[in-house]
Amino acid sequence: MNEFVYSYPTKVLFGEKAAAKHLPAELSKVGQTVMLAYGGGSIKRNGIYDELLSVLQAAGKRIVEFSGIMSNPTYAKVQEGAALAKAEGVDFILAVGGGSVLDCCKVVSAQAKLTTDLWSFEYGEKKQPAEFIPMGAVVTAFGTGSEMNNGAVITHAEKKIKGALWGAFYDFAILDPLYTMTMPLKQVFSGAFDSLSHCMETYMGKPRTSNLSDEINEACQRNIIAHVRATLANPQDVQARSELIWAAAMAENGILKIGKATDFQAHMLEHQLGAYTDCNHGQGLAVIHPVLYRHMLTEGEEQFARLAVNVWGVDPSGKSQAELAEAFVQSLAAFIKEATLPTTFAEMGISNDVDYKAIAQSTVLTPNCCKKFTTEELLDVLMECKG
Incomplete structure (x- = not known):
């Protein structure tokens, strides 16, 4: 074994109906304005959107939606989300989906708190951001394990690079196997x-x-x-x-x-x-x-x-x-x-x-x-x- 230091910040809330059981308590710890982020709309067709929306509304949160996050999320989409988060004064991001949504939001959380371009900051200046919008993840498609770390894979279309950017860790991750049953x-x-x-x-x-x-x-x-x-x-x-x-x-x-x-x-x-x-x-x-x-x-x-x-x-x-x-x-x-x-x-x-x-x-x-x-x-x- 090589020498190591191990520390793990993300709370995992695992099991059937985990969102209904645990999300209200987690939302009580966050600010008033919540960005609800998701992909192409499958969560609206399978009922997950309505379930989470009702929990957010019951918690009295002001909801800002950030939708249309694509597979292989682009850097342009990251910038769109960061601009929306800044304009709306987002206090917390609830990312709902698979690795693409979760990766995108980790970088949005960093870019929204940074005054310079994140890609140049990380790749040019060789620095990593230190301030983020807090986040929670609701996993509806598994595979990437994105909910478990602070790395994100983002496609910079202009540069023809699909590379790693570093953003925030999720404060919590809800893993409900029932949410994955609608995956193709x-x-x-x-x-x-x-x-x-x-x-x-x-x-x-x-x-x-x-x-x-x-x-x-x-x-x-x-x-x-x-x-x-x-x-x-x-x-x-x-x-x-x-x-x-x-x-x-x-x-x-x-x-x-x-x-x-x-x-x-x-x-x-x-x-x-x-x-x-x-x-x-x-x-x-x-x-x-x-x-x-x-x-x-x-x-x-x-x-x-x-x-x-x-x-x-x-x-x-x-x-x-x-x-x-x-x-x-x-x-x-x-x-x-x-x-x-x-x-x-x-x-x-x-x-x-x-x-x-x-x-x-x-x-x-x-x-x-x-x-x-x-x-x-x-x-x-x-x-x-x-x-």
Whole structure:
């Protein structure tokens, strides 16, 4: 284990009807004007909007709505939200949705308190904001674990960069598995794979020898795999959803990263794919991971072999470490197909005329990946993913 300091600020309110049980008490602690932030309007169709609105009204709050937050939220949308928050004197942000809404609001909370441009502040001046509008999250689509940390992935359309910005932690996060039952199954499996990817990307970092954080990580990966399969068998299995929503949180609440220096090369590559194509994040990861990992078989052999045995249940009898590593990649690729996720960019509907060279050249090369990729090698990965 590497040395570490661990502290965790977000209160998790988990369970069926968690909003009705806990939100009134949380709202009693915040100011008068609440920004209710959400995406394209699905919460109005499934009744979640009406339920939360009634709680806000009962608490006597003045409500400012910030809607239309898109998948892969843009920096322009962040600026729109920050301007609205400033103009309306917002005291508190209640973000309702999945990772896109939650990421956007974390950055809105920071930009609204900053007098300079946040992107320039963080990327140019290499500083992080220190003042934020307080926030709470109501998770309706799991996968990113965004409710568990202060990082946000934002697309700067003008710069063709899908990158990290740092905003506020959520004061509380409401995780109600019933809220996820209206998620399209395609998004359920995409989100679950994002969670699995977070686990693998953490696991494949340093140290590379067995440690407690990685052993907990292995359990989280087994849990995601088992409950994706349970959901495939019965899409209405609420218990499976409750496990998946908590696994998504566990993958990004810092526990699996204690004492670890993480990898996340697959995420960096997919982020830039998203910057150029606006594709679905979890699906992009599903296509990239097996291909990228085949390029890492030699360097990642020891860790891949452990994953094969401890996560995927491969019998090690008579197998070399290299054979076990290969069995891991084969098991992962087979699971992606089983989970009805795409295996090529063509299956995702991504056009062949995408500038893959520009994507590779703009991808961050992560320092803790076991293989030191070059942009040329990442371009090879992308071309193999095309299908």
